[in-house]
Amino acid sequence: MRRLVDLSKTCKIHIEPKMQPSGCWVGLSNARRLPMGPREDESPAVLALPGVVDHDWQALVARGRTQGVVHAEDVAHVxxxxxxxxxxxxxxxxALAKLGIEIDDAVEVEADHDATPASGRRRRRQMDDTAGIPRVNRGRRATGGDVASGDGMRMYLQExxxxxxxxxxxxxxxxxxxGFKFSTYATWWIRQAITRSIADQSRTIRIPVHMVEHLNRLLRGRREFLQEFRREPTVPELAERLHMPEDRVSELLRWSQEPLSLDSPVGDGDDAELGDFVADDVAGPASQVEALDLESKIVELLDSLGEREREILQMRFGLGLDRPRTLEEVGAELGVTRERIRQIEAKTLARLRSPLMAERLREFLQ
Known part of the structure; x- marks a missing residue:
C-alpha cells in the first residue's frame, strides 16, 4: 500500500511531469521539495474557488488540524x-499543505512487488492506464445456466x-x-460516477446525491465518536463535531433510518410477519354496507319531519354540510332567536326518541 505523503513540512512544491496512477492527490508525492524558511504566521484557511462552500471547507480544515490528516473522500465532498x-x-x-494537513487517499494500489518482476509491474501499470480492460474480460466469464452467477454478472456489468x-x-x-497521467486524472471521475450511481440506486426511497454525501459524513462522524467514547453521541455532540446546526443533524438522522418491509418475519418462527400486527383503518365490505344502510334510515327519519325541523337538525349536526352550526348561526340564518332554535331542536329530538321512531335505528346500536 502506498505511504501517505507528508505535506506538513515547510516546503515549496514543484509538480513533476509524471505522477503515480493511484489517485489525484498521490501525484504530489513525486514533487521536488525546495526548503523554505519557517513561516512567520499560519496561512488563512481560505480556498478561493467558485463553487466551494466556505462552511464545508472550514469544517474540513478544522478536522484536519485536529487529526493532522483528512480523507480523500472528505476532500472530494468539499x-x-x-x-x-x-x-x-x-x-x-x-492550501492543505500550507496548513500542515495531509491527504489520506483511500485508493490502495494492488501490488506484490517482491514476487512480481519489473516487466510484470510495467504490464500491470499499462493495464491500469487502459482502465483495467483485461480485468473486464475476465469478469465476463460466468457459468452457463447458473442463475446466481448470472445475477452477479449483471450486477458486475452494471458496475x-x-x-x-x-x-x-x-x-x-x-x-x-x-503534466498529469490520464489514469491519475480519471480516478476521481470514476470514483464520482460510482458514488453517485450507488446513491441513486442503493435506497428504497431515493435521496438526492448531495444529501447522501451529508449522510455518509454524519454516519462516519457518529462511528468515530462511538469508537472514541464507547457510546452513542447526542445530537449536540454530533453537531459540534461535524460543525452543523442541531436541526440539520436531527433531520439527517431521520433520513438515515431504513424503511421496514411489511413482509419481514417477526419472532423466531416464519409464521408471523410485521404486516400482521399493523392496524388496518380501512372499513371492510360488511362495515361499508352497514354504514350505507344507517345513512338511508336516517334520511327516512328526517323526511318524516317538517321542513323547518329537518333543516334545523341538519344545520345543528352538520348532516350533509361541511360542519355543524351553532345556535346563533342557525338563528341568524332562519331569522329567529337563539332560544327559539334550541326549543325546536329539543322538541324534534324528543320526537325522534319515541319508541316508534327509535325502533328503526335500534338494530344499529348492537
Missing part, C-alpha cells in the same frame, strides 16, 4: 460542485457501465499539457 481540473487539485492540495461513464467524462476533461 469540491463536489467544482469541475475537477488539474489546477483545482493542485490548489486544494497546496462496469458506471466506470465507463466516469471514464468517458475524464476523456472529455483531460488536458495532457498539465
Amino acid at each position: 469540491v463536489r460542485d467544482v469541475e475537477l481540473t488539474p489546477d483545482v487539485l493542485i490548489s486544494v492540495s497546496d 462496469i457501465g458506471r466506470v465507463n461513464l466516469g471514464l468517458m467524462k475524464a476523456v472529455e476533461k483531460f488536458d495532457y499539457a498539465k
